[in-house]
Amino acid sequence: MAAPTSTVDLAAALITAPVPIGHWLVILPVAHCITLGAVLLMLRNHPRLQAWLAISGLAMLALIDAALLAKVSAEGPLTMVMGRWLPPFGIAFTVDLLGALMAFTAALVALAAGIYALADIGESGRRYGFFPLLMLLMAGVSGAFLTGDVFNLYVWFEVLLISSFGLIILGSERQQIDGALKYAVLNLIATTLFLIGVGILYAAFGTLNMADIAARAKDLRGTAPLMTLASLFLLAFGMKAAAFPVNFWLPAAYHTPRIVVSALFAGLLTKVGIYALIRVMVMLLPVERQELSLVIALAAAATIVVGALGALAENDIRRLFGYVVISGIGNMLAGVALGGPGGGPGGGIDGVSGAVFYALHSMVLMTALYLAAGEIARRGGGFLLSELGGLYRQSGAFAALSLVLFLAACGLPPFSGFWPKVILVKASLDLGDWWLAAVILVGGFLTTIAFGRLFLLAYWRPAPVELMPSEARWRTGLPLAALTALTIGFGILPEQLLALSQSAAAGLADPAAYLHSVFPGDAR
Amino acid sequence: MEPLLAILVGLFFAAAIYLMLSKFTISIMLGIAILGNAVNLLLFTSGRLTRGVPPIIPAGLDALPAGTANPLPQALILTAIVISFSFLAFLLVLTYRAYQDLGTDDTSEMRAAEPDDRPLPPLGY
Numbered sequence: 001m002a003a004p005t006s007t008v009d010l011a012a013a014l015i016t017a018p019v020p021i022g023h024w025l026v027i028l029p030v031a032h033c034i035t036l037g038a039v040l041l042m043l044r045n046h047p048r049l050q051a052w053l054a055i056s057g058l059a060m061l062a063l064i065d066a067a068l069l070a071k072v073s074a075e076g077p078l079t080m081v082m083g084r085w086l087p088p089f090g091i092a093f094t095v096d097l098l099g100a101l102m103a104f105t106a107a108l109v110a111l112a113a114g115i116y117a118l119a120d121i122g123e124s125g126r127r128y129g130f131f132p133l134l135m136l137l138m139a140g141v142s143g144a145f146l147t148g149d150v151f152n153l154y155v156w157f158e159v160l161l162i163s164s165f166g167l168i169i170l171g172s173e174r175q176q177i178d179g180a181l182k183y184a185v186l187n188l189i190a191t192t193l194f195l196i197g198v199g200i201l202y203a204a205f206g207t208l209n210m211a212d213i214a215a216r217a218k219d220l221r222g223t224a225p226l227m228t229l230a231s232l233f234l235l236a237f238g239m240k241a242a243a244f245p246v247n248f249w250l251p252a253a254y255h256t257p258r259i260v261v262s263a264l265f266a267g268l269l270t271k272v273g274i275y276a277l278i279r280v281m282v283m284l285l286p287v288e289r290q291e292l293s294l295v296i297a298l299a300a301a302a303t304i305v306v307g308a309l310g311a312l313a314e315n316d317i318r319r320l321f322g323y324v325v326i327s328g329i330g331n332m333l334a335g336v337a338l339g340g341p342g343g344g345p346g347g348g349i350d351g352v353s354g355a356v357f358y359a360l361h362s363m364v365l366m367t368a369l370y371l372a373a374g375e376i377a378r379r380g381g382g383f384l385l386s387e388l389g390g391l392y393r394q395s396g397a398f399a400a401l402s403l404v405l406f407l408a409a410c411g412l413p414p415f416s417g418f419w420p421k422v423i424l425v426k427a428s429l430d431l432g433d434w435w436l437a438a439v440i441l442v443g444g445f446l447t448t449i450a451f452g453r454l455f456l457l458a459y460w461r462p463a464p465v466e467l468m469p470s471e472a473r474w475r476t477g478l479p480l481a482a483l484t485a486l487t488i489g490f491g492i493l494p495e496q497l498l499a500l501s502q503s504a505a506a507g508l509a510d511p512a513a514y515l516h517s518v519f520p521g522d523a524r
Numbered sequence: 525m526e527p528l529l530a531i532l533v534g535l536f537f538a539a540a541i542y543l544m545l546s547k548f549t550i551s552i553m554l555g556i557a558i559l560g561n562a563v564n565l566l567l568f569t570s571g572r573l574t575r576g577v578p579p580i581i582p583a584g585l586d587a588l589p590a591g592t593a594n595p596l597p598q599a600l601i602l603t604a605i606v607i608s609f610s611f612l613a614f615l616l617v618l619t620y621r622a623y624q625d626l627g628t629d630d631t632s633e634m635r636a637a638e639p640d641d642r643p644l645p646p647l648g649y
Contacts, residue, residue: 151600158607165614177622178636184618185552188611189544192556195563195604202597203570256637315645385645457646 025068026080026093026146029061029103033139040132047126051118054131058111061138065104072100073500077507077517079148087209087518094148094211096514097504098356102275103145105360108486109267109367110138112479113260116371119475120260125170133170137163137264144272148518150198150208153276157191157240164269167261168253179256186249190239194276197232200225211518213284214511221287230288233280234296240273241329244302250326251310255318255383259374262318266325267367271359274332282340282352283508289339296337301439303330308446316383317376317458320450321369324409327443328362331355331424334436338427340509351431353505354423357497361416361490365408368483372402375480376458379470385454390463394470399459401484406451408487411444416490419498529569536562549619549629556615560608564601571597 036057043050072078072095081090095103114134121130140160147153164187169180198208204224205213217226235246242250250270254262281289281296289296307327314320335358338351373383375398380388392399408415421440428436490497507513536558543555571594579595581588623629626636 151603155603155607158611162611162614165618169618172621174625174636176637177618177625178634178638181549181618181622181634182637184615185556188556188615189559192559192563192608196566198600199563199567199570202567202600203572252638313644315643384643386643453645 022071023078023080025064025071026078026095028064029068029107029142029146030093030139032057032061032064033135033142037132037135037139040135041129044127044129044132047123050126050131054135055111055114055118057135058107058114058138061142062104062107062111065100065107065142068095069097069100069104072097073503076513079517087212091152092148092209092211092518093146093152094514094518095146096507096511096517097500098275098278098508099145101356101360101500101504102271102363103142105363106138106141106145106268106271109363109483110134110141110264112371112483113264113267113367115479116263116374116476117260119473120258120374121170125258128170129166130170133163133166134264136160137167137268139163141268141272145275148210150201150210150213150280152208153279154191154195154198157194157272157276160269160272161187161191164265167264168257170258170261173256176256179253182249183253186239186246190236190246193232193236193239197229197236200229200232204229209518210279210284211511211515215515215519217285217287226285226288227291230281230285230292233285234277234292237273237277237280238299238333241270241277241333242273242303242326243299243329243333244306244326245299247303247306247326247329251319251322254322254325255316259318259370259377263367263370263374266321266370267363270325270329271363274329274336274355274359277333277336278352278355278508281336282505283511283514286340286509289336293337293339296333297433297436300330300333300337301436303327303333304439304443305330305446308443308450311450312446312453314450315385317373317385317388317454318370318383320385320454321366321373324369324447324450325362325366327447328358328366328409330443331421331440332358332362334428334440335420335424337436338424338431338433340505350502350505351424351427352508353498353502354420354427356501356504357423357494358417358420360497360501361408361420361487364483364486364490365405365416368405368480368487369409371476371480371483372405375476376402378476380458380463380467385457387464388458389461390459390467392459393463394467395472398472401480402459403455404484404488406455408491410448410451412448414488414491416487416494418491419494423498525573526569529565529573533562533565533569536565547631549622549631552631553612553615553619557612560604560612564604564608567597567601567604571600 040050040054077096079092079094081092137160140156143156144153165184168183169176202208205216239246304327307323307330310323311320332355335351335355340350340352377383380391408417411417411421424440425437540555540559540562543551574593577592579592626634
């Protein structure tokens with residue numbers, strides 16, 4: 001075998017011992033989702049039962065992820081190895097603070113979408129397998145957040161990708177088929193690029209365990225083509241996350257599926273790309289990230305501007321929100337470009353923690369925005385800005401709720417979008433990248449104009465035809481209100497989340513605890 | 525052996541990219557099929573090619589002897605083949621369905637989701 005000799009005690013790695021009970025929590029979110037997905041598939045002739053089982057299952061998933069987050073934030077990273085074949089042989093699931101935070105937020109978002117789906121997905125959608133696909137999507141998303149192995153990350157990407165294919169064509173309308181074709185082909189090419197990266201990574205390192213790679217990267221820097229690898233990963237994950245210039249699949253596809261599917265995709269899928277980018281660039285290849293930081297920063301700036309301008313030019317609110325998703329991705333990329341701790345004299349305020357905070361905020365907010373778009377269409381009778389009107393007069397409460405979401409998306413205080421933007425702007429000013437700070441602020445300004453016009457036209461403008469009073473329904477109102485409350489909570493009480501995302505970023509920049517969790521007793 | 529396979533992988537990639545640049549969906553699908561195989565070959569080559577001993581630990585030893593083949597790339601390829609094959613099957617069905625529904629296999633005419641004449645949002649109040 002050509003792999004470099006390892007300092008791991010190989011004899012000890014072959015001794016199997018039972019896994020401590022607490023560590024099962026690491027794999028439980030994925031196992032739970034796959035099992036429930038299979039059970040739901042068997043219940044396809046019982047749409048009602050299926051829906052309720054799925055929702056209680058998603059609530060269960062949120063509880064599991066909350067327990068995992070509590071355990072990880074108290075005890076540091078946790079590792080479980082399949083079959084107790086210790087690394088670097090076995091496939092490891094390693095959860096650190098970043099993974100646990102993302103997985104927990106994803107579970108909350110999926111729960112909200114599941115409840116909304118009660119109203120949005122009819123019987124035929126359930127028979128076509130909305131709920132099983134939702135569970136399998138969550139299996140893919142959780143797996144991607146929790147795994148500690150690069151090839152496994154690829155496999156979870158594929159799991160969530162194929163579930164998302166099923167979800168995006170739910171309904172089989174012409175538009176959906178067109179959007180799904182573009183979505184499917186471009187995302188498949190992105191994952192294939194990722195797989196190429198994995199192949200070269202294996203050739204260079206002889207291992208696919210993330211902790212092992214992080215530990216070995218500095219020895220191999222002179223000999224292995226690590227810059228090529230970093231660029232490949234940047235392109236692949238950038239495509240997944242819809243960063244400029246590989247973002248065109250997103251506005252082509254995200255407005256076609258059912259609104260709850262759009263909400264799930266906008267909330268989760270692009271963030272998985274950002275998560276993988278943070279994991280690989282910041283933790284595994286930090287020096288290469290530093291070298292590429294100008295490229296990432298330029299891509300980030302272009303993404304912010306393209307997203308904001310696209311949002312300004314859109315008439316369909318779903319497509320408008322799609323561009324807002326893209327612009328948010330630009331902000332997260334800016335955080336990746338700015339890098340880890342030590343960014344500023346203030347200490348602790350750094351780009352990666354801003355990116356993590358922004359990703360968590362964006363997961364909640366984008367889902368809420370698309371759910372709100374569904375409500376707008378139900379109340380106002382369509383998605384087109386040119387035809388909407390009179391929503392404020394119809395329901396002041398819904399208008400207020402939407403305004404909160406819009407302001408949060410623009411990054412205005414006191415809502416959740418404000419703090420990550422403050423962190424990012426401060427980090428870029430500390431590093432002397434004043435132009436990046438300017439782009440982030442201008443992007444926020446342009447988004448504010450887009451949302452201001454949306455509010456003006458859809459809410460304040462008198463309705464062309466008198467709108468029927470439309471009572472709130474708990475199935476759509478409850479998840480929307482819950483996500484909005486979360487947005488307000490993030491904005492008013494940011495300390496907890498700020499501390500968590502800062503220690504997540506610190507854990508990425510100095511992965512000693514992560515390594516120790518995978519290789520206990522190893523001196524590295 | 526490795527340089528030969530590397531050249532083959534390069535040829536596969538070139539053919540795949542050429543086909544994927546086409547505007548007809550069926551050529552794109554063929555390109556994706558070739559791309560999948562190119563990546564599998566790349567994974568295979570990346571594990572180093574040895575004509576050595578199968579990776580079985582002989583009786584009485586507790587580690588592999590030197591010069592054994594590396595089983596991991598084959599496991600990786602097996603996974604990747606299954607995944608890319610299922611994706612290709614799905615995409616072919618999707619392409620056929622798109623051809624039926626949209627009446628064209630020319631991607632520049634597939635404008636159902638993004639019509640050419642989309643109106644701008646209202647410019648005045």
